[in-house]
Amino acid sequence: MRPRARPALLWLMVIGLLILGWGPSTGAAPARGTKIVVGIDTDPPSLDGHSNTALSSDLLFAHLYDRLVGFDMQGRIVPELATQWSVSSNGLTWTFKLRQGHKFHDGTPVNAAAVKANFDRLFDPRNPFSRRTLFEMIKRIDAIDDTTIAFTTDKPFGAMLNQLANPSASIVSPTAAAKQDVNTFGRYPVGSGPFFFREWVRGTRIVLQKHRAHWLAEQTNVTEIEFRPIPDDATRAIGLETGELDFVTTIAPQEARRLGSNPNLVVYNLPRSRIQGLYPNVTKKPWSDVRVRQAMAHAIDKKAIVDTFLAGFARVADSPLPPGVFPYKPQTVRFDYDPERAKRLLAEAGYPNGFSATMWVPVGTYAAAQQISEAVAEMLKKVGITLKLEVMESGQWLVLLRSKGPRESTLDMTYYGWGTQTGDADYALRLVFHTDNFAPACCNRNFYSNTELDGLIDRGLSSTNPQERRAAYERAQEILWRDQVWVWIFTVNHSAVGNKALTAVRLLPTELIHFREASVAR
Amino acid sequence: MLAFLMRRLGEALLTIIGLTLVVFLSLHLAPGDPAALIAGNQATEAELAIVRERFGLNDPLPVQYANWLARVARGDFGTSHFGERPIGPDLMHAFPISLSLALGGLVVAVVIGIPVGVIAAARRDGPLDLTVMGSAVAGMSMPVFWVALLTILLFSVRLGWLPSSGWGTFAHAILPVFSVSLASLALLARMTRSLMVELLLEDFVRTARAKGLANRGVFYRHALRNALPPLATVIGLRLGLLVGGAVITETVFAIPGIGRLMVQAVNLRDFPVVQGGVLLIALVVIAVNFLVDLSYLVLDPRVRYT
């Protein structure tokens, strides 16, 4: 009887194994060739080169598209689509000479008409591109001949080239963009960059393939890039160690430090023009009182935060501008850790017993945001300020932050950061602090308004004389710092990690990371 | 036979109708304005008016319900208020992934759990049985997300054998499927054992033995066959838990399934996605329960034409 009984069990096992074994490709990792896999933290909202930029989009733009000019790793302007440029003696007209014979991925020639069509699209009020404010000083665009294009401004504009090197000035294929509506183009983008779009599976991967007709094609042996959104830092780190990922664009400093000891990996700790801090709505009590903001600055032990959460990858902020942004100047007025002083300032402001407030904490946008916020809350508690932390998903947070003007905004305070993607003070200051840029127009989302500051920012914008610009921006930094318009805490570096075999990755001081020139060593 | 089928089918349909009603009403039971839930809590009054118009929120509830049902039946789950895109394709892409995760977990639980239970019953009250049953209670008590983290810690981090995130290859599926299955596996092993032990004491098995069948033959042929119907019920009931486990496991392993989609949607208060996700999952659970009922016909000789 024994033999008859066994098959029942055996069959179950066999069927189980069959079911288990059924499935796509088993076993060993496939040969990679020169495909590289890059771990990123979030899926980009859109791949439309003109859309509002998130860092995750910029990263993709850098490969799908070219701009007229770009940055190198020192933050200098270098040619991309434009090979030469000049500015007229009155400082109003910028003329660019375009690269000959370059084509978009769909075959459309990259010529002056195509570039002009791009700016027309960007400026079209029916299109939802809020970053057009970056280019609003451009009053006229002329396609002089097939490869020459001229931009005319109404006033001299000092940061013209920096602005055109911004990812939002990416040049998209005008034929492809005209064929699709403005929402679907962001899903199926066509550009002229060194890689073309192949596939986007939301939340899983974006795959780009080499554009062989690109002028950089000879320089690099990378034939395919896969960007993989992985929200969790630890998981990205493990991916690097197991070789699933060749590069991770951002990773928690603790992880980066640990990965540094792995002989196969390289840690990139390079300047990045990003500043982080607390962002109070200055139209609301108690933040409307400058003494309250100064008190917070004294109540926070910034050095402890930097040492604990960002060791080696950040430094305590000493100006509203991060080092590396023109013209950064460290401030002499200091807001050192001094809880007693903070309490005095609060008492002077009429809050001897402190107060309660809510702070938004976006998840997955900034390194260690939640931990830093909890630490800040504990420090502020010691001077009587009770912070209720409202942790929220970054998408919801952005919408809350972006879409409302000073009257309707529900912002009390948030943990916040700003990266200067042009390396120039105009971007760092005008967008964030000028009264004209109150949300929802742009990015003055805590509604600070100061006519002297507006004047200085305007003067910096409308001058092409570096000395004059420097003077205006240095004064602007003093005002902002004294007013503690944000409670600035630290400036932070790139903390990226890559496989040693991957070379010539570019990490720009403007925050952007790209693989346009990258190669894999065999 | 036919009558039995029709009755079960009718019950399943009734449950589905009740379910759609619950899912539909949940949006309207929520405090505040359903339009605000759809449009996001930062929409302006003008935007809300557009939303009410577009989603027919000015209609009486029964009309709205009928319209919504008709749209869902066509596969139109509405538009995500975040990013203004139809959510049908997103759900349809994520759904098979979650389904294979949950079903994979179920298969592993059945394939390992039942034999383990049988073996434990055969060695009743011996050290093996006690070890297996002890581990089973422990396995049932471990939260799935903790199991998932521990497996990552061991197999990805320490040993480097398996990938810790993503989906698509067999290797990617091993850790998540194991995590999802553990609790059900433990429960099935326990159930199988206790059923088998009990059945072995029953008359018909004794009779069979008396008729001269050797110990093992009796054991498998009669006991296991009689244990299958209650086991099938449990398997059906477990599916809900497996799906719940899959929701969490997807988050741990960064698997782009429906659970991760829904959790993100909750964070965004993107209600149409939550609604669509719940409906899809619930439909599968109901369908499986229906299949379990049908399986009685095959498995249990006593249930016929009733």
Place this chain on the structure above:
Amino acid sequence: MRWKALIRSHSGVLGAVIVVLFLATAALAPVVAPTDPTAQNLRAALRPPGQDGYLLGSDELGRDTLSRIIYGSRISLAIGLASVGFGLVLGVPLGLMAGYQGRALDSVTMRAADIVIALPRLLIGIVIVATWGIGFWTLVMAIGVPDIPVFARLVRGSTLQVAQMEYVTAARALGSPDSRIMFRHIFPNLVGPLTVQVTFSMAAAILTAGGLSFLGLGVRPPTPEWGYMLAQARVYMRVAPHLITYPGVALAVVVLGINLLGDALRQAYDPRFRGKEA
């Protein structure tokens, strides 16, 4: 049989001991915990167990893991009690009425129960949190709602049995009011099965609470909830694995204890149970 008897009693005793310890920890948290669970010390962050006076190490903010786990027992207990209470308060009367009155009420209630039971607990939780937003009472509701039909069904079943017994029909014939019959005669018979179900529901509630908190849909920082602690610890998995280990052990041990106790109770109340697991 000796083996069996030994292990049976042992596991029940073990479960009871764990549950008593859990309750005692929750009650005496301020006495037992070495420090304030929210007190930070950034200079001593991510310490491994045993170092700098942190018995179970410290987290990323230099908070004492042991103290956080000890205080976490209060959160788990509170959520467990509140949500099971929620399920009882709504489920028991519903089941009593359905079982006693029968007919239309009965079939409507039981159909509705089928629907809720068909849905995964966690999914119900997600829907409730999605509509009502994150918070303690939402969490209680999110976890308690799936228990309503479970209790209702159980009570209905027992009520149906008891209602047909002679002494109940006799009481009814003598003109006792329905409510009196329900509470005098029927309810006492429900205590046994209900106690067993409450234990299992507690275990499920604590697990679900951990799951929802792990997904970021449960408690808010800096509440030391075990599932939330695990979610926070993920980032530091490599550098501080103790942050993953201990809160998970706490959660698993407590649930294990409750399950063991539940098994023992079930056998005490119903010696010939037919493997009807939770």
